[in-house]
Every structure is written in structure tokens, then in C-alpha cells.
Amino acid sequence: MRAGLRGLTTRGRSFLAAAIAAAISAIILGEKDLLRVAVLLAVLPLLAAAYVGRSRYKLACNRSLDPHRVPVGANSRVVLRLQNLSRLPTGTLLLEDRLPYALGSRPRVVLERLGAHQASSVAYTVRADVRGRYDVGPLVVRMTDPFGLCELTRSFPSTDHLTVIPQVTPLPSVRLPGEYAGSGDSRARSVAVHGEDDAATREYRRGDDLRRVHWKSTARTGELMVRREEQPWESRATVVLDTRAYGHRGDGPTSSFEWAVSAAASIAVHLRQAGYKLRLVTGSGVDVDAAEGGGDGVLLDHLAEVRLDQRADVTGLVQRVRQRADGGLIIGLFGMVSVAEAELLAGLRGNGATCAGFLLDSSTWLSLPEKARAEAEHAHGAAVLAMVHSGWRVVGVDHGSRLPTLWPQAGRGSQGFALRAALAETVAGGVR
Secondary structure, three states: OHHHHHOEOHHHHHHHHHHHHHHHHHHHHOOHHHHHHHHHHHHHHHHHHHHHHHHOOOEEEEEEEEOOEEEOOOEEEEEEEEEEOOOOOOOOEEEEEOOOHHHOOOOEEEEOOOOOOOEEEEEEEEEOOOOEEEEEOOEEEEEEOOOOOEEEEEEEOOOEEEEEEOOOOOOOOOOOOOOOOEEOOOHHHHHHHHOOOOOOEEEOOOOOOHHHEOHHHHHHHOOOEEEOOOOOOEEEEEEEEOOEHHHOOOOHHHOHHHHHHHHHHHHHHHHHHOOOEEEEEEOOOOEEEOOOOOHHHHHHHHHHHOOOEOOOOHHHHHHHHHOOOOOOEEEEEEOOOOHHHHHHHHHHHOOOOEEEEEEEOHHHHOOOOHHHHHHHHHHHHHHHHHHHHOOOEEEEEOOOOOHHHHHHHHHOOHHHHHHHHHHHHHHHHHOO
16 A cells, blocks of 8 residues: 555645645535545545555566577567456556667557456567677566556566577588598598498497498408497587687677677588587687587577677687697687787697688778788788698688688688788788
């Protein structure tokens, strides 16, 4: 009741003020009829306060997001279902869902009265142009009586999460270097070792199915051998994302870092679909493997929240990748690097790993004077040259470059990269 009295609207307070004035006048003038009017004026807002105060605890709310994970620039539909659990009908309800600034203005929806045990649903759409993980809610409901004498606000504590992931771009199929690197036993390895007519085999173990005995290998080795066709070759790939704050330029969704994050997401999804066992490593400390079920979602959720790190450096990034010597294919997405940092990246080529790097010339995301532009191009060319000399396959990236166009360059042979190295050396020498 107290909460209802505190929620009296201007109209409700005016009724009480009129009741008090009428009561005083009735006492002074001795008019009983005026006193009855005063009682009626006082009872109406009090009943409204009791009505609203009672019904405020009889509402249930449920929120659903469809979908709960969307790419940058896509829409998600939010459905609110409100149910009146009391026997009394509600008045008009004003619903307001609290949203972060990145998802737009707070939606306000008017819901007409709900009857006893009646439920109703309303929906609205949100859109985010900046990736991240956002809280949707809590829901604020403003309830009023049919006469508008009392209004109360109730906040439902529950919130839901909307994950805005980077934009994923489909990539063309390309034969990548190191695509057969990994672990396991397969026909590819057995052909290389034994020849075209042999299958991958191992020694017979008790309990093995005799139908899997490989008689040709048994005759050659003198021991009972069985096929091990159930152990497929496992291609491995590691996507490395550079998060050094000083390596990237530009602001917001059009920055070089956002280009790199979107490229990392696109490459990760593409490699997963190609059957790679994938690992994602960032300079901010993320080191995650894609699980067999829903692996893309795990990677994209991490990429949705990755941020530039002022403390990240190339040394720490190399050490983090080398903590597990997975070998296979390493694809790096790097901002501007110095020659010394490019030489440090050579440390990733251990354990027979094949390395392909997308090296962003982040200075092209800025408008620079002619002299500064020449210096930036010289530094970028020198870094490309250093990485190529250390065994990396390097793909240069400028502002406006499209990943599907650059992706085939990651599969070029050594001849193409030797030509790129020579070109980079010419550019670096021409600006000295």
C-alpha cells in the first residue's frame, strides 16, 4: 500500500488534494453532501493505489532472442512475453527494455490491459554495428490503474546476452601449403612410405577383427598385420591474431584491427569447414581449440570480445603459440611490424610448421603527408622482406583490400613468394 501511495500520479494527488479541500469546506459549512463528495474523492486514489500495489507482484516476464548470436550489422528479434498471474485485470502497461548504447535507443512498447491469467507478447528488433557481448535488459514495466491515478514501476532482474560476432566472409577453395601436416595415420602417409598398393597397417593386437588382417603386409613382415583405416589423417591449423595496440590504426568498425578480426573469423570458419583441427591464439591471451561440436561458435564468441592490448608484444605472442608445438599450418594476421619483430616471428616456423601471414600496412588506414607515407611504405616493405627471408609466405594488406581476393595468395608456391621478396627489396631500396 505504501508503494502504491508513493506511485500516485499528478491526477491522483489532485484527487486527494480536492478531497481534503472538500472535507474542510464540509466541516466549516456543515454540508454532509460535500463531505460525501470528499470521501469519494479520497477513496478513488486510495483504491487505485491498493489495486496497482497488489497487482505489481502478480506479473511474470520471459524474454527470448532470435538469434542470440548475430554478425555485425545483422538484426536480432527480441520477444517479450508478459503474463498476468492475478485474478484482477491490469491497466495499461508501458514496457521499456534497457539496452546498451551500441544496440540503439531503449524500446518503449504500450501493452493494453491484461485480463486474469492472460498473457501477451510484444517484439522489437535490435542491431549492432560494433562486435561485442551485450546485456539485454532488465525490463522495466510501468503499471497504471484504469483511471490513471496511480503508476508504479517494476524492474525484472533477468537479463539476456546478445553476442555480436565479426563479419564472416566466404572464401574460395585454395590448396594451402602444409595442408597434410598434422598427426594420425592415413592413406596419404601409407602411399608415401609403402607405395600405392599398400594400406596403412599396424601389428595385430588381441581382440582385433580378423577381417582387417592385411595378408600382403603379413607375408612381407612375417608378423600378423591389420589395417588401421579408422584413424584418419588430422590436418592442423593455428590462426594467430595480433592485438598490439601500436600495430593498428583507424577507429571503430573501419579500423585495421577490425579488418584483421573479421579476416581471422573468416579464415577460421573456412578452415574448420575444410576439416582442419583449429586453434586460435591472440596477443591478448586467448588460446582456444575448436571443439568438435559447435567449434565455430566458440571461436567466434572469443573473437567477438577480443580487444586491442597496450601490453601485447610479438615476443609474448610467439611464446604463446610455441607453448604447444602443434605444427601444421600457421596463418597469422599482423598489424605493422618492425624488421626486428618480423625476425622474431621466424620462431613460429619450428616443428615443420608452414607459415602464411597477412601483413597489414596499417598506415594506409590514415591520411598521411607524402613524406610520412613514403616512410611508412619503406618500413612496411622492409618488414615484408624480413618475413619472406625468414620463410614466411607473406600477403600484403592495404586499406580497401578484400580478403576473398587476397586468400588465393596464401596458397602460392615459393616461386611467387620469391618474386614478392624481390619486389619488396626493390621498393625498400628505392625509398632509401
